[in-house]
Amino acid sequence: MRIGLFVTCLNDTLFPGTGRAVVTVLERLGHTVEFPRDQTCCAQMHFNTGYRPESVPMVARFARVFAGYDAIVTPSASCAAMIRDNHPVLAEQLGDAALREAVADVVPAVHELTEFLVDVLGVTDVGAVFPHRVTYHPTCHSLRGVRLGDRPLRLLRAVKGIDLVDLAAADACCGFGGTFAVKNADTSTAILADKMTTVMSTGAEVLCAADNSCLMHIGGGLVRLNSGVRTLHLAEILAATEGTR
């Protein structure tokens, strides 16, 4: 199976540890991962902010760069949802038959990391060790976008040494919303305040999720408050072994 990693522009630039963690986990499970160097971004920020023409080159690039892979794995539920739900829509709107076909070919191969591990590889125990108190926030795009269900929790429960605690009102949005956090910074912060309250009341040391974008927002608030809770993409927990964390 030819596996291509779509690391996402955010992880590439700000959270390379998450990309390395995906490589670590997949290699540990005996797979070879490729990183097509011409990849960039899924165009979600442009598309969701109303800049459709600007998002077209990125959509075309994605289809071109990832053509031919059996599986395209990405550590972002949000980007996976963007590709799955909106790349075909955009291609359709443009009326570009070649692009429509290229997108239709590549989209079914796209898997968010936990989908790939649980559904395609059929594993829940990836041999991780992480002796810390952890809580999991199902991001909106995990929950209502790609509908990951309990896949992330099944993977986390199999981690050795982990003390996994429930998050109250877990399905509530954290208030990030991409450019919403900038355009409506005050409302975004009001929503964030409630999320931070529930996170802190778990007594967890680590908050994890399947999207670094939401974690950057929640973590940004938690650090500002010196709350004593750090945020970590769940791939990095799955990659951890004895003594690494």
Place this chain on the structure above:
Amino acid sequence: MTDDSDHDGRVWLGTPAFPEAARSALADTRLRHNLRHATTTIRAKRLDATGEVPHWEELREAGAAIKRRTTRHLAHYLEQLEANVTAAGGTVHWATDAAEANRIVERLVRAGGGGEAERHEVVKVKSMATQEIGLNEALAAAGITAYETDLAELIVQLGQDRPSHILVPAIHRNRAEIREIFAERMGERGRAAPADLTDDPKALAEAARLHLREKFLTARVAISGANFAAADTGTIAVVESEGNGRMCLTLPETLITVMGIEKVVPSFADLELFLQLLPRSSTGERMNPYTSLWTGVTPGDGPQDFHLILLDNGRTDVLKDTVGRQALACIRCSACLNVCPVYERTGGHAYGSVYPGPIGAVLTPQLAGVRRAASLPFASTLCGACYDACPVKIDIPEILVHLRAKVVEAKRDDRALPTPEALAMKAASTVLDSPGLLGVAQRAAAAGGRLTSGRGGRIRRLPGPLGGWSATRDTPPPPRESFRAWWRENREER
């Protein structure tokens, strides 16, 4: 999209743009407390009421399908409705916009039975359509007083306030505030509240009952909206909780119903479905307490003069938009408001429209034009909770993003120079379409990040529009090595 320059009486839209309007709402601690309490309670009730229906998802799908079919053949069903209402003794009027609808109502009220004094008073059943067209204000300008009889609408009207929720218009008020409003204002518009009024719900309801009973018994004309209208029989349906609507619909001699054209459903049998979807989604009840159905006029029973005003007011323009027209399927249950993380914090007034919350953010810009409501499509985190809650499966996030593109397009058309945001987006798109440029940007950001990050290696303040972000959130500095740089060193060159 409709021409935005000459719309009258559509929706309020007098309020500032959403981010600014939200700011004062967010700072109102009493409002925040009331909203949190109300939305949390109603969310739990809705989950119970929908969760117990084994085929809920199929019901939603059926509701969506019927609404889709109706919007595709709207003219056909409306003509059928007109024919059947007329055959049953009612009169049908067509109103292109708010001004025309208001003129028709005014004329009908003046023509309504009764003496000179009564002619200047009407009772009203809670109705979104009449709020949309600013009917009460138009009638007041014509010397006609409209009395709202829904308890929450009465609170809003007496408080000289605006509704902030589709179903619970006074959701922003608590008992103590309501007691104050009743004690101070009821006397100005009829029977005063008792001097010893407490904020006990029973006492408040009793004061309202006595105050309203007087109106029901004297009014000769009533005005209502409609939840549904069955084309095949000409039957109109109004769904409510208090029975005050039933009073209005049965006691006066003249009944005027103002209905958005999208409220028609093909068949009376369709009500079987919608009367399951609506109460369970809105109040979280298996069935609402009062469902009134009437077909034209019944001699010797109820109003003997019935008028149905079919209101367009921008709706046929919305129909032209294949993505946006989903919003016309809305049955005004307000489930989307109650699950919305934004609405829960800001309340309804920040949306500057009679239609607040997620559905308002997609309806208002379409009815009033995106230029007049440009901030609304952005007043959402796109969390998708509204879509999952919607009983007729309106994909609100999809419409929001669609309307965002229209806002950006409109700004592009209106301005000689691009907005700073458009320039930034263009630049970002250029960088993000080039792995080479992205690598350069990553190295520059890493160098810059090391310079700007403060103690603990976090970036505490960002420039320009990003200042809103960094006001409450630290940002991690870009790492020394991007993922692509790490890959090159560790996987390609090893």
